[in-house]
Amino acid sequence: xxxxxxPRGDPGYGVERREARLAWWLVSPALAAIVLxxxxxxxxxxxxxxxxxDLRMPWLGQPFIGLGNYxxxxxxxxxxxxxxxxxxxxxxxxxxxxxxxxxxxLAMNRAFRGRGLMRASVLVPWAMPTxxxxxxxxxxxxxxxxxxxxxxxxVGVLDQPLVWFIRxxxxxxxxxxxxxxxxxxxxxxxxxxxxxxxxxxxxEAARIDGASxxxxxxxxxxxxxxxxxxxxxxxxxxxxxxxxDLIYVMTGGGPGTSTEPIAxxxxxxxxxxxxxxxxxxxxxxxxxxxxxxxxxxxxxxxxGLTETKx
Amino acid sequence: xxxxxVSWVPVLLVLACHAAPAGGPVTVIFPSxxxxxxxxxxxxxxxxxxxxRPDIRVEQRSTPDAADQRHQLYVQWLNAHxxxxxxxxxxxxxxxxxxxxxxxxxxxxxxxxxxxxxxxTIAANSWRGHLYALPWFVDVGMLYWRTxxxxxxxxxxxxxxxxAERARAEKRVRYGLVLQGARYEGLVAxxxxxxxxHGGRILEGGKVTVASPxxxxxxxxxxxxxxxxxxxxPVALTWHEEEARFAFQNGEAAFMxxxxxxxxxxxxxxxxxxxxxxxxxxxPGAEGGHPxxxxxxxxLAINANSPHPDxxxxxxxxxxxPEQMLERARVVGQxxxxxxxYDDPRLRDALQVPAAEARxxxxxxxxxxxTPVYTQLSELLQVQLHRALTRQVEPAAALxxxxxxxxxxxxxxxxxxxxxxxxx
Numbered sequence: 206x207x208x209x210x211x212p213r214g215d216p217g218y219g220v221e222r223r224e225a226r227l228a229w230w231l232v233s234p235a236l237a238a239i240v241l242x243x244x245x246x247x248x249x250x251x252x253x254x255x256x257x258x259d260l261r262m263p264w265l266g267q268p269f270i271g272l273g274n275y276x277x278x279x280x281x282x283x284x285x286x287x288x289x290x291x292x293x294x295x296x297x298x299x300x301x302x303x304x305x306x307x308x309x310x311l312a313m314n315r316a317f318r319g320r321g322l323m324r325a326s327v328l329v330p331w332a333m334p335t336x337x338x339x340x341x342x343x344x345x346x347x348x349x350x351x352x353x354x355x356x357x358x359x360v361g362v363l364d365q366p367l368v369w370f371i372r373x374x375x376x377x378x379x380x381x382x383x384x385x386x387x388x389x390x391x392x393x394x395x396x397x398x399x400x401x402x403x404x405x406x407x408x409e410a411a412r413i414d415g416a417s418x419x420x421x422x423x424x425x426x427x428x429x430x431x432x433x434x435x436x437x438x439x440x441x442x443x444x445x446x447x448x449x450d451l452i453y454v455m456t457g458g459g460p461g462t463s464t465e466p467i468a469x470x471x472x473x474x475x476x477x478x479x480x481x482x483x484x485x486x487x488x489x490x491x492x493x494x495x496x497x498x499x500x501x502x503x504x505x506x507x508x509g510l511t512e513t514k515x
Numbered sequence: 516x517x518x519x520x521v522s523w524v525p526v527l528l529v530l531a532c533h534a535a536p537a538g539g540p541v542t543v544i545f546p547s548x549x550x551x552x553x554x555x556x557x558x559x560x561x562x563x564x565x566x567x568r569p570d571i572r573v574e575q576r577s578t579p580d581a582a583d584q585r586h587q588l589y590v591q592w593l594n595a596h597x598x599x600x601x602x603x604x605x606x607x608x609x610x611x612x613x614x615x616x617x618x619x620x621x622x623x624x625x626x627x628x629x630x631x632x633x634x635x636t637i638a639a640n641s642w643r644g645h646l647y648a649l650p651w652f653v654d655v656g657m658l659y660w661r662t663x664x665x666x667x668x669x670x671x672x673x674x675x676x677x678x679a680e681r682a683r684a685e686k687r688v689r690y691g692l693v694l695q696g697a698r699y700e701g702l703v704a705x706x707x708x709x710x711x712x713h714g715g716r717i718l719e720g721g722k723v724t725v726a727s728p729x730x731x732x733x734x735x736x737x738x739x740x741x742x743x744x745x746x747x748x749p750v751a752l753t754w755h756e757e758e759a760r761f762a763f764q765n766g767e768a769a770f771m772x773x774x775x776x777x778x779x780x781x782x783x784x785x786x787x788x789x790x791x792x793x794x795x796x797x798x799p800g801a802e803g804g805h806p807x808x809x810x811x812x813x814x815l816a817i818n819a820n821s822p823h824p825d826x827x828x829x830x831x832x833x834x835x836x837p838e839q840m841l842e843r844a845r846v847v848g849q850x851x852x853x854x855x856x857y858d859d860p861r862l863r864d865a866l867q868v869p870a871a872e873a874r875x876x877x878x879x880x881x882x883x884x885x886t887p888v889y890t891q892l893s894e895l896l897q898v899q900l901h902r903a904l905t906r907q908v909e910p911a912a913a914l915x916x917x918x919x920x921x922x923x924x925x926x927x928x929x930x931x932x933x934x935x936x937x938x939x
Contacts, residue, residue: 260594261888262928263616283898348750371752371905459698460752461902477583478891479590 247492253485260479267482274486283462284487287470294377294466295445298384302441303434305385306392311426313393314400324397331390339454342383346370353379373463376456380464384451388444392437399433400426439502446495467491540569541826544600546576556846564833571826582606582700586890593618593818601821602830605648605814607639607882608700608889614642615887619816621645625828631853639882640814647816649835650852652843654811655876656708657795659763659771659778664688668796670806672712672736675770675799679746682769691746693759694772698901701755703883703893704809705772706900708798709733711807711881717896718884721925721932725896726911726918729803734903734910736801741904752904764789772798774811779848779867795872797879810880812852841865850877888928895920 254274258267278284313324330338346353348368357363369375403426411421449468452458458465458473471491475484545561548554561573579585589603593613603619613619623645629637636650658675660668664682669675679691695701707717713736715729724730740746751759756773763771764781766788771777775795784790797806815831817824833839837859840851845865850873856862857874866873883889896917903913925931 368750460905461907462898
């Protein structure tokens with residue numbers, strides 16, 4: 206690419222303009238597709254969110270109510286609780302996944318016999334459909350027949366079987382375990398790719414300088430792994446923020462609504478109660494929050510990642 | 516209110532007649548369950564109907580069996596004012612919703628024989644004085660009791676608690692009473708039975724009355740039976756119909772609250788440990804109220820935009836005839852909605868449940884609140900009931916929160932007490 210545009214008098218000027226115009230024409234189908242599939246639904250959702258649109262109460266019509274739906278959301282205790290649950294779930298599960306994923310990646314990065322097999326088998330939980338693994342964990346933590354209760358009673362941690370899914374705090378345990386079990390391999394794989402990009406000579410140099418294993422990890426591995434960690438964090442946090450299927454099959458948001466994440470509440474508002482206006486407002490809020498999160502990550506962790514290297 | 520919809524019907528009829536080739540049969544589209552014995556029975560009945568009425572062709576379509584999914588599908592079709600399907604199979608709690616939206620036809624002009632049906636089933640299908648759907652079969656909440664553990668069913672919850680405690684003390688069963696306690700519609704059905712027993716109601720007119728002393732007493736009783744008396748296992752708070760049936764069928768419980776469908780299933784001694792050792796009775800009563808059964812079941816309604824309402828009605832009328840109901844009772848054990856059939860010896864042979872026992876329960880049946888926003892009201896109530904039963908809040912506080920939210924919803928919908936006539 207040329208650094209600066211050609212001056213007007215240059216013989217190549219007209220050609221370049223023609224080329225630019227052609228380029229716009231060539232990318233226009235792609236742009237149109239983006240507008241159609243990404244921008245249009247977004248604008249439509251925002252538009253819906255400004256209306257009272259209740260499919261169950263067609264006699265109310267669809268009047269424009271401005272920010273009414275947003276105001277209702279702010280005052281809605283269940284919505285605020287759902288935001289809290291989502292935040293809690295995201296922080297706990299992503300932290301665990303990142304910690305375990307790093308360990309797993311470091312282990313997989315070592316040269317040992319059967320490494321290929323090990324790497325493939327680690328991916329099995331990730332390859333399983335979320336609904337299936339959710340049901341699996343639900344059965345394991347079943348109140349009566351679950352293997353988790355049987356094991357805990359045998360070991361002596363519990364006196365008698367615990368009904369996990371009717372206790373506010375306890376219901377989170379199987380949910381978070383299932384999520385960590387399922388997505389740690391994904392994080393590990395992303396980090397493994399990052400690890401393999403690190404030049405081995407850096408470790409050699411560190412060893413010659415007498416750096417301990419911990420200092421090598423802290424001052425060589427971690428900084429160079431930062432881009433990979435960022436990618437893993439963005440993916441996982443955004444996923445955790447939109448968690449739906451896992452909780453839908455495991456607790457349905459219960460007991461009461463004490464494990465209901467924001468995506469499940471939005472789904473309920475939209476497709477169970479058919480409150481299109483209010484549900485759209487909730488969707489817009491979730492979109493804004495996740496978008497803001499992504500921006501924050503890129504701004505504070507991603508310096509250097511998004512800029513082209515000189 | 517549906518004058519506008521009705522006035523369109525002749526126009527549509529004329530249009531339809533012009534569109535159809537002269538003399539060809541009219542096609543009526545009827546989505547329904549096409550699975551298992553129920554699907555087979557219906558296919559047979561539809562085939563017989565078409566033989567009787569060669570001018571009408573019935574096209575069956577399969578729909579999801581899960582109530583929520585079916586409801587969602589219907590709402591999408593009807594909201595788009597689609598002319599098909601012509602006939603809809605509704606849950607009892609949907610009729611007022613669809614009627615208020617003017618999505619289904621009032622049936623008065625076909626002069627249905629309303630007096631032949633159980634009054635509660637007619638009440639559940641009426642909205643603002645008009646009948647909108649014809650009851651096809653009826654589901655009621657019943658108390659299953661073990662005939663090998665006691666001589667007679669309990670008439671009150673006190674007796675039930677005593678019997679259950681004794682059966683547990685004698686180590687003959689693990690659980691006293693099993694029921695549907697998960698956070699879904701089933702929990703509201705169970706609660707409505709406890710509530711009726713204590714003399715309370717969820718809704719009166721446009722006013723939410725669930726937080727009344729009777730409501731608090733009912734919910735407190737349920738909670739006491741779970742945590743203090745240990746009659747209802749806490750794990751039942753995650754159960755639907757089937758989990759309760761498995762527990763009872765395995766001989767683990769002295770009592771079960773459930774719908775009629777397990778009755779025939781549990782008499783299969785290869786799968787059931789209680790075959791021949793149970794009977795059904797109305798749910799017990801308590802102080803201040805009387806025994807109450809939640810009313811469920813299926814109804815048939817006609818799409819307001821159907822191009823052939825008369826042909827659709829002909830099929831509805833055929834399917835709800837006594838002979839067809841008897842056949843359904845015999846093959847799939849569904850309770851007929853026609854009262855006189857319970858005196859008919861043919862029903863006694865057809866139904867596994869003794870007809871008198873069935874009738875005793877149905878006479879106790881009370882529709883859940885008949886309102887277009889029932890499903891939303893129920894959702895609000897489910898959450899708070901479940902919060903109280905899982906000990907996150909006290910019963911009185913839970914019901915107060917539920918009642919507040921429910922009243923707000925009714926007022927927003929223009930259906931609250933003292934609201935001007937909202938639905939046109």
